[in-house]
Amino acid sequence: MATVLWHPDAIKRPYKAKGKPWSGGSGNPKFLFHTTETTGLPNYSAPPHMTLHPGVKLWQHIPFNMAAYSVRSGKVDTMTFAYQIEVIGRAREVPMYRAVPWYTEVAKLIQWFHDNLGVPIEFEDFSVMKYGQLAPQRRNYATVDAFSGVLGHAHVGRGIDSHWDPGRLNVELLEEMLNKPGPPPPPTLEEEEMLPLKYGDGMEDGQTLTYPPGHPEAGAQFTTSRFYKRSDVRAVQGMLRDAGASVNTDGVYTVKTAEAIMFVTPGSGADSNGFWFHGNDWAPTLKAAYGGSGSGGGDLSFGDTVKLTQP
Numbered sequence: 001m002a003t004v005l006w007h008p009d010a011i012k013r014p015y016k017a018k019g020k021p022w023s024g025g026s027g028n029p030k031f032l033f034h035t036t037e038t039t040g041l042p043n044y045s046a047p048p049h050m051t052l053h054p055g056v057k058l059w060q061h062i063p064f065n066m067a068a069y070s071v072r073s074g075k076v077d078t079m080t081f082a083y084q085i086e087v088i089g090r091a092r093e094v095p096m097y098r099a100v101p102w103y104t105e106v107a108k109l110i111q112w113f114h115d116n117l118g119v120p121i122e123f124e125d126f127s128v129m130k131y132g133q134l135a136p137q138r139r140n141y142a143t144v145d146a147f148s149g150v151l152g153h154a155h156v157g158r159g160i161d162s163h164w165d166p167g168r169l170n171v172e173l174l175e176e177m178l179n180k181p182g183p184p185p186p187p188t189l190e191e192e193e194m195l196p197l198k199y200g201d202g203m204e205d206g207q208t209l210t211y212p213p214g215h216p217e218a219g220a221q222f223t224t225s226r227f228y229k230r231s232d233v234r235a236v237q238g239m240l241r242d243a244g245a246s247v248n249t250d251g252v253y254t255v256k257t258a259e260a261i262m263f264v265t266p267g268s269g270a271d272s273n274g275f276w277f278h279g280n281d282w283a284p285t286l287k288a289a290y291g292g293s294g295s296g297g298g299d300l301s302f303g304d305t306v307k308l309t310q311p
């Protein structure tokens with residue numbers, strides 16, 4: 001049962017029909033979408049809960065603890081368990097409506113039903129919308145009852161109803177406009193230990209860095225987007241510390257770590273135990289981090305041991 005009975009921004013516009021008893025069905029909240037097929041507020045004998053005139057007005061006719069009338073009852077009254085919303089517009093023209101204000105206002109209202117009445121941001125298939133009691137998109141009572149989210153008049157009352165409103169709704173556009181749940185907060189290092197780590201995860205976002213003077217690609221910029229485990233990053237940080245760089249061995253690949261890698265460039269060549277530690281040379285670096293026999297000069301290969309010295 002709805003705890004919010006009236007939309008706070010809607011103009012109350014009751015009709016003679018004050019609402020039918022709300023059944024709730026199986027408790028799957030639904031936003032049942034209609035188009036009025038008019039250019040203004042109809043003089044309803046069978047009102048919905050709300051009418052939206054996008055960019056113009058929002059009305060409410062029936063409180064949310066009562067059922068609305070916009071779907072005709074027929075043999076089985078399928079609609080004492082859906083919030084029914086009429087949007088001023090024509091089913092045939094719905095795919096062509098401009099994003100502003102038609103779709104933005106519709107998205108705002110769907111979001112409100114999600115936030116206040118628990119309607120999931122899920123959409124029935126609006127790609128095929130045809131007229132007729134046995135139109136392919138039309139569902140039976142049980143299927144409609146089981147669905148939770150946004151569906152159209154065209155989806156309900158198989159064998160009973162024939163309306164095809166609201167037509168081919170641009171669901172893709174609506175989904176873009178609706179607030180999707182944000183990414184979860186970054187996990188702690190312990191939780192993340194064996195998960196891939198993206199450059200910049202943790203304390204700082206990924207950034208574009210410039211190779212320092214002395215580097216073979218000095219002046220060029222890079223942004224690393226490869227994925228590594230925190231344990232790998234920690235191993236590299238340990239090597240950097242051994243080489244005298246001031247970095248934490250926290251396994252978080254921050255800009256500071258990247259800069260240390262770029263600056264710890266003790267030299268190269270067959271006679272040196274040092275290596276150019278390029279910002280984008282992670283793969284051999286990580287292989288080297290896992291031990292092996294010593295080697296010198298050139299690119300690292302699997303099994304090599306890295307010995308760093310400060311420049």
Ligand SMILES: [Zn+2]
Pocket residue numbers: 033034035070153163165
């Ligand atoms: Zn309708």
